[in-house]
Structure formats: structure tokens, C-alpha cells
Amino acid sequence: MTDQDSFSTRIKVRHYELDTLGHLNHSVYHLYAEVARLEWFEHAGGGGNGLRDAGAAPVLLESNIRFRRELRAGDEVDVSCDVTFGEGKTFRMNSDIRKIDGTLAAEITCTIGVMDLTLRKLVADPRGVLEQAGLAVP
Template sequence: MTEFNYEVEVDVRFRDLDSMGHVNNAVYATYFEHARTLYMDDVFGDRPEEINVALVNLNIDFKRQVRFGESVTVGVGVTELGDSSVTMEYEVRTGDELAATGSTILVAIDDEGNSRSMPESVREGIREYEGL
């Protein structure tokens, strides 16, 4: 398993389940979003809406079912820092078992929705926290 500097605990809610009794695949994106938002607030120093970023790519690989009553740990970190984009990787675990991995790409955008350079304060926060 990957080592992440930033981790978030999430309790599995009944509403997260599908008709098969395990966490629905789409909910993993919500777990990623929750961890990403807290990470951005703590590491970037700003919330996503304050720096105006858009999610442009999402990948999830499922390894194990997660069921009601379990809690998950979501690890998140920035692995690539471009001029206008940030690639983040995720890992969802239940205890020591890997449940899913994934990645997202965020792009800084202007008020018209065009890409722009990521604010230097954000870039510096990421470099300092991740050692990039």
C-alpha cells in the first residue's frame, strides 16, 4: 500500500449501499471528494470554490467490497503538479485491506471556464506539504 501524508476516516452510511448490500461504486467518488476537499482546505489553504478548480478526470479501481458497519480510511496526495493542473492519487482501506485506488486531475479555471495557471500560493503549499 502507498504511504499518504494525509488521511481521512469515513464511516460507511446505510445510504452508501446499493441493492447488493455493498458500497455503491459511485460513492467511492464521494469518498475521494470528501478527502480531497479536506486536503485542499488544510494543504492548499483554500477551499476548491475559492481557487476555482474543475475536476477533469476521475479513475477508480476496485479491489474489495465494503459493507455497512465498516469504516474506511481514505489516503490522498498530490503526485503531479503542472502549471494549471494537479494530479491526486487516492487509496481506500478498511483496516489493512485495500478496497480501492484512484486518481483525479484538477485544473484551475478562470471565470469563463478556461484553464489558467494554478495560484502560486497553492503550488507552494503543495510543494511544501508533499516535498515536490
């Protein structure tokens, strides 16, 4: 993947995911973003054992959401996942949840780190660890 690549996955809202008001329960929006993040890792090459063999794993440190429009049973949404690296031990994985017609339903911003599974601490260079594990990162 390159900086210009944008990853997205399609999900259909199911009846059992609704709250008492008949729209998608707030916690399910976070689950949809998690699906997109996991599928991004798989798409980027993380579906193999590269990270596990390196003794590392991505960890969610923070997740914030802005609800824009309600989603109801039967709606189909595209959930994007855009990855941004900066300096330091963390990076961002941001998701937009959009109805098929393009209507923005939610914006989710996540802070991610890569944990050294032996030391149980974040690695200093998450991008480098992901690249060494064989992931194509932006």
C-alpha cells in the same frame, strides 16, 4: 505540507450508501475521494478565501477508479489524498480507500486543473496559483 506528508481522512460506511448487493454503491467511492480532496485543500490552507480572492477554483477533469474489495455497512475506511504536480495545466490527486486493517478497497486517480473564474479557462501554472493563494502544496 511537504512532499513526505500524506493526507488521510476516516469515513464510516453508512447503510443508505449500499446497493442492492449490500455493499457500497460504486458512486459513493467517488464521493469518499471527493471528501478527501476537499479536506486536503482545507488542510493545505485553502479553507479561507485565498483561491476565491484570486478568482480561481479547482476543477475535476477526470476520475478513474479500480475496485479491489467490497465495503459494507459499518466498515471504517481511511481515504488518502496524494497530490502530484508535473508540467502543464493539470495535476493529479490520487486516493486509496483502505479498510482499517489496511485492506485496499479502491484506488482512485483524478486529474485536476485550476480554473480562472473570469476567463473560464484553466490556468497555465496551477501549482503557482495555489501557492499564491496561500496553499502549502508539495
